[in-house]
Amino acid sequence: MTKEKLRKILKEETSLDITSIPIDEKKSLQSFFMDQGFTLSTFYLRFFQKGFSEWEIIGVENCKRQFLALPDVAKCLLDYVETDVLGSTLGDKGYLYTLAQCDKPGVFYSCLKKAQGGLCVKFADFMSAKGMSSGTTIKRFTEENWKTWENIGIQALLEKYIDSEHD
Structure with a gap:
């Protein structure tokens, strides 16, 4: 070729x-x-x-990496600290950012949901600019069943x- x-x-x-x-x-x-x-x-x-x-063209894995590299996305995930109903800290700061880089199915998108801060909407917009509709983004990244x-x-x-x- x-x-x-x-x-x-x-x-x-x-x-x-x-x-x-x-x-x-x-x-x-x-x-x-x-x-x-x-x-x-x-x-x-x-x-x-x-x-x-x-x-x-670039692949889903590169899309995830590019999104996580955005400064405001990284900050939101790095600043997230999980707490229980009493307000006690349940994990380390920055854990969600590290977890979002995991390649296990469904983990990436669940981290965006957990962090809140509008990351799911921001990611849908990010993927829309790359040619994937919002509905497809939600469905495919929730399932993570990629060819x-x-x-x-x-x-x-x-x-x-x-x-x-x-x-």
Whole structure:
């Protein structure tokens, strides 16, 4: 795959012309991405019709990292201290920020809910700017049932694919 084609795929919502890739390369690319959780229809739709949203290009894990790196988000999570009904402290300050970086399903979004401070709304807006609707953000980040390609991102997978072609 040429660098020009790679750049085109990695441009938000830009697809390739179906005739721009030889059949054998399409089959190889399709096989690689099906191993990453693509269906045949998703492969065709994303590569040759619709293209990818920014969140799909960079991946869910990078979206989480970028969001947690925002100063006001980090401050809210770092300042959070859980208390019981009597007001006694139940954990260490900063614990929620560390926990939000955990890769266990559902933990990230539950940390945003717990911290309050409007972080769930802020995250929905953040993801909306990357091409994911608010409703989808709530549902998908609550469930955290990502396909490999969604989690890692198209950019990293294309780099892996290109590296495997040269081995």
